[in-house]
Amino acid sequence: MSVQEEKTLPMGLFMDLERSGPIPLYFQVSQRIETAILSGELPAGSRLENEVALGQRLGLSRPTVRRAIQEIVDKGLLVRRRGIGTQVVHGQVTRKVELTSLYDDLTNTHKVPSTHLLALENRVADAKTAERLGVVEGSPTLYIRRVRLADDVPVAVMENWLPEDFIGIAPNDLVIHGLYQVLRSRGVTMRVARQHIGARKSTNEEAVLLEVEKNSALLTMDRTAYDNSGRAVEFGQHCYRPDLYSFEVTLVEK
Amino acid sequence: MSVQEEKTLPMGLFMDLERSGPIPLYFQVSQRIETAILSGELPAGSRLENEVALGQRLGLSRPTVRRAIQEIVDKGLLVRRRGIGTQVVHGQVTRKVELTSLYDDLTNTHKVPSTHLLALENRVADAKTAERLGVVEGSPTLYIRRVRLADDVPVAVMENWLPEDFIGIAPNDLVIHGLYQVLRSRGVTMRVARQHIGARKSTNEEAVLLEVEKNSALLTMDRTAYDNSGRAVEFGQHCYRPDLYSFEVTLVEK
DNA sequence: TTTGGCCAATTGTTAAGACAATATCAGGTC
DNA sequence: GACCTGATATTGTCTTAACAATTGGCCAAA
Structure with missing residues (x-):
């Protein structure tokens, strides 16, 4: 059994949310998390901060944070486990099939x-x-x-x-x-x-x-x-x- | 422009939800809606009852009903439009690719x-x-x-x-x-x-x-x-x- | 007749809180 | 040492509430 990397990254760059703009808050958050994963700032296997704490730090409710995370789970970049937390999936990330021509x-x-x-x-x-x-x-x-x-x-x-x-x-x-x-x-x-x-x-x-x-x-x-x-x-x-x-x-x- | 079938089906068979069982309520609801679509009870193009009314009739909150509907939207069987409602997608339904061998x-x-x-x-x-x-x-x-x-x-x-x-x-x-x-x-x-x-x-x-x-x-x-x-x-x-x-x-x- | 504006219907977003289920881990008992 | 037990951390589910954004239709005015 290999040891997992367990460090919980602080994700310091999570401040300026556009609260009055037309872009939903959950989308802004999910975009940043996704970028952090793609850029390697959140390495494979690392744990995401838990939903409640993340919400508190961002000044958002838990449902909003949860939805943001869920978006990325649906893309296959994150995996959630009850009682454990949310981790970045291992393996190189690839572009997804979308409804495009x-x-x-x-x-x-x-x-x-x-x-x-x-x-x-x-x-x-x-x-x-x-x-x-x-x-x-x-x-x-x-x-x-x-x-x-x-x-x-x-x-x-x-x-x-x-x-x-x-x-x-x-x-x-x-x-x-x-x-x-x-x-x-x-x-x-x-x-x-x-x-x-x-x-x-x-x-x-x-x-x-x-x-x-x-x-x-x-x-x-x-x-x-x-x-x-x-x-x-x-x-x-x-x-x-x-x-x-x-x-x-x-x-x-x- | 062809006339859409607009009748809102009552979906009368929506009574007995297992409120204490281990199966989530939203899942029970989504399963029934999906069954209703597959069986033809909800024909292509027909409109679903709106979220608020559906929730009231089932004794469920709107987020729960909403999540149930979203599950089926994600499967490609329903389409939602703000201000309009939720409709069944036309065309024959087919089995989805799943994470199976x-x-x-x-x-x-x-x-x-x-x-x-x-x-x-x-x-x-x-x-x-x-x-x-x-x-x-x-x-x-x-x-x-x-x-x-x-x-x-x-x-x-x-x-x-x-x-x-x-x-x-x-x-x-x-x-x-x-x-x-x-x-x-x-x-x-x-x-x-x-x-x-x-x-x-x-x-x-x-x-x-x-x-x-x-x-x-x-x-x-x-x-x-x-x-x-x-x-x-x-x-x-x-x-x-x-x-x-x-x-x-x-x-x-x- | 056509255009514009207002209104009603419906889904989209966000919040705050409560309880449930599950995994880890520390400790105690046999 | 092995096994059970409880405490803790974390995600999963559900409720109630409010406001925003979009669409379509109705009605009045040009």
Whole structure:
């Protein structure tokens, strides 16, 4: 049994909270704790100050402090144990999967994204598309097919279907901004997405588009995204070059 | 703009809460709401009773009701909007990815799991293994290699490394019970796991083991799992037959 | 008709307090 | 020394209360 590092760090830099601003207090606190972990100021295995004391020092109630800590527990960076305290999880921390598009992902990793628009047309929904989008079969939908590149190297071939009220999206918007940015600019806020991740061999056409050998292994992802009223706003079938892209998931047991 | 179904269901079956039992009240409530959604009693798009009224009817405080609802929002089944209310998300509901092993997954889908144990031996940690497990390079570790089958069809080849205090696991346990069950029976409770999901071609040996053609596409998953003290307890490299297994992820925007 | 403003409904945030459950640890007893 | 017991520390659950922010609809005014 190895000895745990048990020092309780004082976290001295916890003073100036914006009490009248629009950012919730619990969020301000959770951001600072997270930063302290990422920066190594709170090393792996170290114990966090207990909730009551932390609240007293910050001039906050226990529920507020508790919520701040819970946010980070949900991200997989902290672990709480009743009777013991709250500790920083060991192991290098990694970026979490979020509800973003490939475009956002690439921007975040400082690559230059670009797009080849292969198709942008109206199509009537077949059975599968209709089911995924929650519309009746035969409804008009917008069909998009794109190749996404990062630093001019092809990364993914993406097919998307959107409900009819998005018909009219300009091709140029998709080339410049990425689908999720276009949707956001039209007032849509994505809230929930369900993804299936799998693998298969490439078709010959995909091999050409992605500049890989025929019959290469591709990473595939099917996704349906819903807005804040629960309506399906996008259904997509994507395939990625596995040497350039992979998915990262953090699971936290409740 | 399509008309939303707006009827607020009364949810009449909400009476008998176990107030003295060990199950938290918020959990009892969230379970019932979830059941009501899954069973179709709360159809897609329908509005939930508001938090205050629901609390009054159940004899619960608003924070308790709120927490119950939040649990289901986090699962992606409900969407809340300030000033509006809480609605059931459209679209068919699907099972969520949880912190379980392949063994558990297969058991849940009513397939008969079995195992071929290829290796169970002590190995010194190389650089990568040491980093993932958070031990010093050269430390003794337990190495396990298995083929997992469902209804006698091979589904995955799995390599795992465990810290030295697990050396001594009996081969028979792994064949009968699955790694996560063995760890749980030794008092380990997994709390956090970080996974990378990708794809690649199979090696010739893997193709034989999985009974697929040479150079098939495989779905791969690397995982490091941490227990409730934040210590790494398992590091694994798995590859799956994509025609028999895929990952399902639900993302919820905060 | 359209625009603007006010009002009601609903979720979001914060507080203060109480009790329960669980883990560690020190001490005492056998 | 081994085992039980109680004290202490810490997170988990629940209540009551208040105010803030956002949305949608109604109504009056331009």
